[in-house]
Amino acid sequence: MLRVDRLNVIFGLGAAKNHAVKDVSFTAARGDSFGLVGESGSGKSTVLNCISGLLANWDGTIEVDGSPVFHKRHMSFYRKVQMVFQDPYGSLHPRHTIDQTLKEPIAIHRLGDANRRVDRVLREVGLGPRFRFRYPHQLSGGQRQRVAVARALILEPEIILLDEPTSALDVSIQAEVLNLLQEIRAERNLTYVLVSHDLAVVSHMCDRIAVMNRGETVEIIDRRQLQSGSLKERYTRQLLTASKGYDRAAIDQFQDF
Amino acid sequence: MDNHLLSVKNLCVSFPSPKGAVDAVRHVSFAMGREKIGIVGESGSGKSVTGRAVLRLLPPYARVTAGHIIYQGRDLQSLSEKEMRGIRGRGISMVMQDPKYSLNPVRTVGRQIREAYEINHTVSRHEARRQALEMLEAVRIRNPEQVYHLYPHEVSGGMGQRIMIAMMLVPKPGLLIADEPTSALDVTVQLQVLAILDDLVSQRGMGLIFISHDLELVSSFCDRIIIMYGGRIMEVVAADRLHESSHPYTRGLLNCLPKIDGDRKPLPTLQRDDAWLEQPENQEEVI
Amino acid sequence: MTRKQKIQGARAWLLTDTPDSAFQAAAGRFYLGLLEFFHNRLAVVGLLIILALITTAIFAPQIAPFDPVATDLANRLQPLSAHHWFGTDEMGRDIFSRIVWGSRLTLYVIILVAVIAAPVGILVGTVSGYFGGSIDTVLMRITDIFLAFPKLILALAFVAALGPGIENAIIAISITSWPPYARIARAETLTIRNSDFIRAIRLQGAGPLRIITKHIMPLCLSSLIVRVTLDMAGIILTAAGLGFLGLGAQPPSPEWGAMTSAGRSFILDQWWLITMPGTAIFVVSLAFNLLGDGLREVLDPKSDS
Numbered sequence: 001m002l003r004v005d006r007l008n009v010i011f012g013l014g015a016a017k018n019h020a021v022k023d024v025s026f027t028a029a030r031g032d033s034f035g036l037v038g039e040s041g042s043g044k045s046t047v048l049n050c051i052s053g054l055l056a057n058w059d060g061t062i063e064v065d066g067s068p069v070f071h072k073r074h075m076s077f078y079r080k081v082q083m084v085f086q087d088p089y090g091s092l093h094p095r096h097t098i099d100q101t102l103k104e105p106i107a108i109h110r111l112g113d114a115n116r117r118v119d120r121v122l123r124e125v126g127l128g129p130r131f132r133f134r135y136p137h138q139l140s141g142g143q144r145q146r147v148a149v150a151r152a153l154i155l156e157p158e159i160i161l162l163d164e165p166t167s168a169l170d171v172s173i174q175a176e177v178l179n180l181l182q183e184i185r186a187e188r189n190l191t192y193v194l195v196s197h198d199l200a201v202v203s204h205m206c207d208r209i210a211v212m213n214r215g216e217t218v219e220i221i222d223r224r225q226l227q228s229g230s231l232k233e234r235y236t237r238q239l240l241t242a243s244k245g246y247d248r249a250a251i252d253q254f255q256d257f
Numbered sequence: 258m259d260n261h262l263l264s265v266k267n268l269c270v271s272f273p274s275p276k277g278a279v280d281a282v283r284h285v286s287f288a289m290g291r292e293k294i295g296i297v298g299e300s301g302s303g304k305s306v307t308g309r310a311v312l313r314l315l316p317p318y319a320r321v322t323a324g325h326i327i328y329q330g331r332d333l334q335s336l337s338e339k340e341m342r343g344i345r346g347r348g349i350s351m352v353m354q355d356p357k358y359s360l361n362p363v364r365t366v367g368r369q370i371r372e373a374y375e376i377n378h379t380v381s382r383h384e385a386r387r388q389a390l391e392m393l394e395a396v397r398i399r400n401p402e403q404v405y406h407l408y409p410h411e412v413s414g415g416m417g418q419r420i421m422i423a424m425m426l427v428p429k430p431g432l433l434i435a436d437e438p439t440s441a442l443d444v445t446v447q448l449q450v451l452a453i454l455d456d457l458v459s460q461r462g463m464g465l466i467f468i469s470h471d472l473e474l475v476s477s478f479c480d481r482i483i484i485m486y487g488g489r490i491m492e493v494v495a496a497d498r499l500h501e502s503s504h505p506y507t508r509g510l511l512n513c514l515p516k517i518d519g520d521r522k523p524l525p526t527l528q529r530d531d532a533w534l535e536q537p538e539n540q541e542e543v544i
Numbered sequence: 545m546t547r548k549q550k551i552q553g554a555r556a557w558l559l560t561d562t563p564d565s566a567f568q569a570a571a572g573r574f575y576l577g578l579l580e581f582f583h584n585r586l587a588v589v590g591l592l593i594i595l596a597l598i599t600t601a602i603f604a605p606q607i608a609p610f611d612p613v614a615t616d617l618a619n620r621l622q623p624l625s626a627h628h629w630f631g632t633d634e635m636g637r638d639i640f641s642r643i644v645w646g647s648r649l650t651l652y653v654i655i656l657v658a659v660i661a662a663p664v665g666i667l668v669g670t671v672s673g674y675f676g677g678s679i680d681t682v683l684m685r686i687t688d689i690f691l692a693f694p695k696l697i698l699a700l701a702f703v704a705a706l707g708p709g710i711e712n713a714i715i716a717i718s719i720t721s722w723p724p725y726a727r728i729a730r731a732e733t734l735t736i737r738n739s740d741f742i743r744a745i746r747l748q749g750a751g752p753l754r755i756i757t758k759h760i761m762p763l764c765l766s767s768l769i770v771r772v773t774l775d776m777a778g779i780i781l782t783a784a785g786l787g788f789l790g791l792g793a794q795p796p797s798p799e800w801g802a803m804t805s806a807g808r809s810f811i812l813d814q815w816w817l818i819t820m821p822g823t824a825i826f827v828v829s830l831a832f833n834l835l836g837d838g839l840r841e842v843l844d845p846k847s848d849s
Binding site: 040172176178179201205238240 | 299300414443444445446447448449451452455472473474476477478509510513514515516517519521525526527
Binding site for chain 3: 052053054075078079081082083085086087090091092093094095097099100104105108109130131133134135138148151155
């Protein structure tokens with residue numbers, strides 16, 4: 001469904017040159033959920049931005065559904081690939097009601113039947129028609145993130161890119177949103193690419209996980225490896241230790257990678 | 258209550274709003290010694306407001322009432338603003354979430370730490386500088402002389418937060434309130450910063466109030482945990498007995514976390530109960 | 545239902561958190577803004593003065609007791625009296641009537657300048673901010689050229705080239721007042737451009753035209769409205785200044801600036817000739833400033849959510 005091969009991104013020129021993504025390759029089959037995990041500056045979000053088309057200065061190959069995508073995307077691309085952002089407060093237009101936000105993509109792609117589509121997708125994300133004419137500031141963080149999911153779903157895409165979809169939410173809300181994402185994936189047979197810094201979230205959501213550091217893939221593991229701790233790379237092991245909570249003795253063993 | 262470092266009784270905070278007053282903190286009482294105590298809750302639980310109310314750092318329109326807020330035998334409510342300034346810094350210090358907003362962007366970090374020391378101690382500039390460098394070393398900055406001359410935008414997030422801690426600890430406070438001090442940092446850096454805090458607290462015999470949303474982290478780091486919801490204390494538990502807690506809110510918070518070795522089943526969601534907000538005022542805790 | 549219940553019902557309908565229609569949502573939002581605006585007493589005073597100005601302009605023929613341009617040399621330079629409330633000028637014209645009729649000219653200038661300058665400014669600013677690169681450079685250098693001249697001097701130059709007259713004065717003022725709006729709109733666009741909601745709409749296939757007009761412009765609009773309102777005072781003063789220098793409205797039209805100019809030779813003995821139109825300019829300018837301040841509190845997008 002999605003194939004990324006030797007993706008490279010370089011920001012800046014000369015002395016300020018920053019090789020943000022180095023030879024990153026992975027594939028995700030239809031219905032798969034692929035995780036990208038790493039710390040800040042690891043390039044995980046940059047990879048996502050290249051796939052989505054927000055970034056144009058990349059080299060390499062990105063294939064969606066067997067056909068390569070180019071730097072300038074065709075309108076049909078946006079009906080196949082959609083994205084959910086991290087910050088539920090920043091990803092909705094503050095002056096548009098939920099109704100306006102959800103009808104916009106329908107108008108862009110001239111799909112018609114807007115009212116029925118909006119109604120259905122709102123129900124699907126568990127919000128219902130009561131929320132339809134509210135402004136974002138009348139919603140809680142979790143509700144906003146549900147709207148963001150609804151907006152991604154309304155074009156009926158096949159791939160959804162999730163950029164830290166729950167890291168700005170309280171843990172109880174995170175659980176609800178993660179459950180929602182799982183349900184929708186099962187129902188619609190969607191392909192997910194999930195970016196997160198949280199190993200537990202990635203392990204809960206994804207089958208295969210690429211661990212990234214400083215723009216490079218450290219290793220690609222499956223979740224069973226994560227659970228059993230049979231990891232090849234020291235970096236991944238350190239990340240796993242760190243995600244298990246505060247342990248004074250272990251911290252002294254930490255290295256910079 | 259005399260041997261407590263800080264004792265808060267019946268603290269209430271409310272904010273006026275066009276739709277009526279909002280109670281941010283309701284009848285919160287706790288007491289602590291020289292220990293690491295965690296305040297955990299979701300957004301809107303009143304955990305940050307509680308920390309700020311102790312230091313009287315809330316905006317003037319906030320209505321704060323309390324039976325008492327006693328720090329080392331003095332009721333902070335009875336102090337004048339001038340006396341309060343003496344408490345802030347040398348008595349109780351506070352570290353906030355984002356060092357970018359807490360450091361003055363046009364002064365070198367060294368100068369800011371030095372000034373933090375000079376406010377509370379009348380010493381020569383040379384001595385203050387020595388203290389500042391020593392403090393930078395204490396937060397394990399490898400090249401303090403170099404970092405001393407850097408501006409805040411030239412340091413990374415993790416180093417910025419260490420500098421903040423250095424600045425807050427250089428007046429040698431008796432109690433440090435850390436409000437989500439590491440939430441903006443990567444996990445490994447977060448743990449390293451916590452280790453520094455931990456070491457300093459135990460070396461100096463300070464008290465620490467660690468405010469966080471991360472229950473698992475707090476339980477592995479602190480001695481006792483105060484769990485807050487809707488402005489009230491749900492329960493106070495010893496950190497090592499957290500997983501034995503029977504309070505439905507605590508259990509709910511623990512259960513809804515995804516786990517690395519968990520199965521793929523839907524996560525149990527937290528069912529909130531309005532009855533939690535109506536329970537009688539909780540009793541004063543004794544160490 | 546009693547009246548009171550009806551009012552309470554309407555209030556609940558407006559303030560609900562669960563509106564049933566797009567209209568109710570918009571009305572509720574407007575009502576909250578209104579409530580906030582009426583908290584600011586001075587802004588309300590400003591609004592009332594401006595409403596009074598508009599009423600005066602509309603009903604000028606009914607309000608003014610005399611013909612504003614009819615000369616009556618027998619009655620020249622009469623002081624304030626029950627007959628001539630604000631006295632008469634050097635041609636024996638009733639000053640009160642002239643000020644009442646002059647409000648039409650003032651309003652005319654303000655409305656036309658706002659209608660010309662604000663849209664030009666917002667268009668240049670949003671396009672420049674959204675596209676960046678060479679488009680931004682070209683548009684912003686043009687803006688800079690206009691900004692580099694003192695406003696009044698540039699307006700003077702334009703009027704000198706176009707010839708004196710109220711229409712040319714309006715064109716000149718408009719040409720000199722759009723650059724600050726372009727700057728503001730650009731600055732707003734630069735912060736909005738990189739926000740997640742703009743990225744999201746880009747990822748749904750929206751083109752630049754849709755993004756700029758439907759997503760960016762509405763957000764720039766509020767700060768622009770505030771700025772235009774605050775600038776109104778300056779526009780009135782520039783128009784009056786041009787009138788004062790004889791380059792705006794031509795005699796005998798009752799333009800306030802031209803009136804103060806004509807009155808200046810009598811300032812010592814017949815003070816009312818210059819004081820009355822001067823006060824009118826002052827009061828209306830102040831009113832726009834007060835209104836602008838009030839609007840800023842209501843419309844400032846930073847105070848949202």
